[in-house]
Amino acid sequence: MAKEVSSYGVSDIQVLEGLEAVRRRPGMYIGSTDIRGLHHLVYEVVDNSIDEALAGACDRIEITIHPDHSVTVVDNGRGIPVGINEQRGINTLEIVHTVLHAGGKFGGGSYKVASGLHGVGVSAVNALSAWLEVTVKRDGYVYRQRYEQGKPVTPVQTIGKSKETGTATTFLPDATIFRVLEFRYETLAQRFREMAFLTRGLTIYFCDERTDRAQTFHFEGGITSLVRYLNRNRMVLHSPPFYVGQEVNGTMVEAAIQYNDGYAESTYAFANNVNTVDGGTHLTGFRSALTRSLNDYARKSNLLKDNEDNFSGDDVREGLTAVVSVKMSDPQFESQTKSKLGNAEIKGQVESVVYEAFAAYLEANPKVAREIINKALTASRARQAARKARDLVIRKSALESMTLPGKLADCAEQDPSNAELFIVEGDSAGGSAKQGRDRRFQAVLPLRGKILNVEKSRLNTILNNKEIQALVTALGAGIGAHFDESNLRYHRIIVMTDADVDGAHIATLLLTFFYRYMEPLIAKGHLFIAKPPLYLISAKGKSYYAYSDEEKDALVASMKGDSVSIQRYKGLGEMNPSQLADTTMDPAKRTIMQVTLEDAAEADRTFDMLMGSNVAPRKHFIQTHARDVRNLDI
Ligand code: 0RA
Numbered sequence: 001m002a003k004e005v006s007s008y009g010v011s012d013i014q015v016l017e018g019l020e021a022v023r024r025r026p027g028m029y030i031g032s033t034d035i036r037g038l039h040h041l042v043y044e045v046v047d048n049s050i051d052e053a054l055a056g057a058c059d060r061i062e063i064t065i066h067p068d069h070s071v072t073v074v075d076n077g078r079g080i081p082v083g084i085n086e087q088r089g090i091n092t093l094e095i096v097h098t099v100l101h102a103g104g105k106f107g108g109g110s111y112k113v114a115s116g117l118h119g120v121g122v123s124a125v126n127a128l129s130a131w132l133e134v135t136v137k138r139d140g141y142v143y144r145q146r147y148e149q150g151k152p153v154t155p156v157q158t159i160g161k162s163k164e165t166g167t168a169t170t171f172l173p174d175a176t177i178f179r180v181l182e183f184r185y186e187t188l189a190q191r192f193r194e195m196a197f198l199t200r201g202l203t204i205y206f207c208d209e210r211t212d213r214a215q216t217f218h219f220e221g222g223i224t225s226l227v228r229y230l231n232r233n234r235m236v237l238h239s240p241p242f243y244v245g246q247e248v249n250g251t252m253v254e255a256a257i258q259y260n261d262g263y264a265e266s267t268y269a270f271a272n273n274v275n276t277v278d279g280g281t282h283l284t285g286f287r288s289a290l291t292r293s294l295n296d297y298a299r300k301s302n303l304l305k306d307n308e309d310n311f312s313g314d315d316v317r318e319g320l321t322a323v324v325s326v327k328m329s330d331p332q333f334e335s336q337t338k339s340k341l342g343n344a345e346i347k348g349q350v351e352s353v354v355y356e357a358f359a360a361y362l363e364a365n366p367k368v369a370r371e372i373i374n375k376a377l378t379a380s381r382a383r384q385a386a387r388k389a390r391d392l393v394i395r396k397s398a399l400e401s402m403t404l405p406g407k408l409a410d411c412a413e414q415d416p417s418n419a420e421l422f423i424v425e426g427d428s429a430g431g432s433a434k435q436g437r438d439r440r441f442q443a444v445l446p447l448r449g450k451i452l453n454v455e456k457s458r459l460n461t462i463l464n465n466k467e468i469q470a471l472v473t474a475l476g477a478g479i480g481a482h483f484d485e486s487n488l489r490y491h492r493i494i495v496m497t498d499a500d501v502d503g504a505h506i507a508t509l510l511l512t513f514f515y516r517y518m519e520p521l522i523a524k525g526h527l528f529i530a531k532p533p534l535y536l537i538s539a540k541g542k543s544y545y546a547y548s549d550e551e552k553d554a555l556v557a558s559m560k561g562d563s564v565s566i567q568r569y570k571g572l573g574e575m576n577p578s579q580l581a582d583t584t585m586d587p588a589k590r591t592i593m594q595v596t597l598e599d600a601a602e603a604d605r606t607f608d609m610l611m612g613s614n615v616a617p618r619k620h621f622i623q624t625h626a627r628d629v630r631n632l633d634i
Helices: 010-024 026-030 033-054 092-098 122-127 185-198 221-229 280-298 313-317 345-364 366-402 427-436 466-475 501-517 519-523 549-558 576-583 599-611 615-630
Strands: 059-066 072-074 129-138 141-148 157-161 166-173 203-209 213-218 243-250 251-259 266-271 320-327 420-424 442-447 492-496 525-530 533-540 542-546 565-566 591-593
Touching: 010 026, 010 122, 026 033, 033 059, 033 072, 033 122, 033 166, 033 185, 059 185, 059 251, 092 122, 092 129, 092 141, 122 129, 122 166, 185 203, 185 213, 221 251, 221 266, 221 320, 243 345, 243 420, 251 280, 251 345, 251 366, 266 280, 280 313, 280 320, 280 345, 313 366, 320 345, 420 427, 420 466, 420 501, 427 442, 427 576, 442 466, 492 501, 501 519, 501 525, 501 599, 519 599, 533 549, 542 549, 549 565, 565 615
Parallel strands: 059 203, 266 320, 420 442, 420 492, 492 525
Antiparallel strands: 059 072, 072 166, 129 141, 129 166, 141 157, 203 213, 243 251, 251 320, 525 591, 533 542, 533 565
């Protein structure tokens, strides 16, 4: 094989060692080798094309998933540079694909997508692919090179002529590295949609040849379209959304704002097209501009009286849907996961751009301004009322800390790090769980489904709910700003709900509740979701449990010829105590899924939709996503 490779020297050996390192410890480079890592490969390649689009050199990207699990990404950019690199005496195209982090060094300036999660570049993708082929059109020619497991197996060949320019990459993820090769259409489509929103005028065409599904994403409105999209199922207070786009000191600042009649905030912050889920300086600047401009306007127009307090940030963010996006030459991220922007100068830049423009917008649109301010006034009053209610709960749970809720079947274990609490939906399942548990270390708290009948309510009002109060007391660690992890009575809290729509609904509500009021509990890894079986399959006097439809199908197929009976479990209550213990509770046999902050944030958004004012999409959502909500993958 080595003979086919052009000009191999000492530096190439280092190159291969670099890519070997990627193959030995893929997690270090792409996070994991599960489905997330698999998707990461695609993002890494697509991000390079997005960079071309950000540089204004490309307006179309096509992504295709082939039936054999290989993926092709094509763009009409300038094409990756081809030609011998003088320093190394190797073709630049080859360097980009075989040297870690080399891609950026050949970049043509301007804003760069922070290249996916870890920014390792296409060479890492190459290292983790069974094979990769890149085709470049530029300078009138078509060039191609092929690699296997990161190593070139052909030189850079000239295979034809073309007047066009662009880059096409096809790769097959290495099955010896990835646990799964099944890309998830929805996950990828979501990301491509987001990318198209953030790069106005770019067309992303996505095709899945496995199922013949295809979608085209193109949004002339950029982030204004994104805000409209986020509000698509909500009643909005004004249309069109507010938009500002302005460059300051080399930073492009864009913001779009549209209020709806709900209570949740959905603000998305991006830095060079990276969704910074933990915010950072751009988000801080945006928020203070919003609070300041609304307070200033409310004072000036006497909508906020002299004796009234200023709006808090929370007051002006109820029902806010907003996107803030910055593009800059040198983004600094605070964490490996690029979830938080750190550049200090960005805060002031975003704040001044948004403040000036939004203040002018309010002046020019007094009717809209009044609506937004009225909403903030209502929010502020509700918040004061809620604070009283919450204090009551906290005081009560403090007072009653000696008296645990009557419904709680506590465990004998006194050391929280060895103790588990099952939160179980419904009294009947609660009864089975109480009988099936190991009472030495497993406690059970049954909750009634009733907690869900809080239509259109602020989550705050849920705090008045008896079931939630019992939960807070059972956990023993307080709530909100008063939450103190060190008082937690159980270090594993396991949500166990039915495998039906109501169950999914309750799990979403609980996750949202924990996310908003006990975030450290999730952040410290204390929250889990139980995974009960969906089917009991019996043949020849033997029984098996299946936890997914795929498992069921596989089991049934393996029993071909036998007479098979399939029982679909709808509720936990359909299992007797020992079955429930065997399948779902016994640590030696069960599967539980740890909830991450990311999962909880997703539930929070879902909850917003479930509780929103618009009924039709909610119904649709429950019908189509009920199982997804359960199967939070981590
Ligand atoms: C470096 C420099 C130039 C283009 C690119 C990289 C480039 C990289 C990728 C990766 C996927 N698609 C891409 N398209 C372009 C600019 C070279 C010039 O000035 O012509």
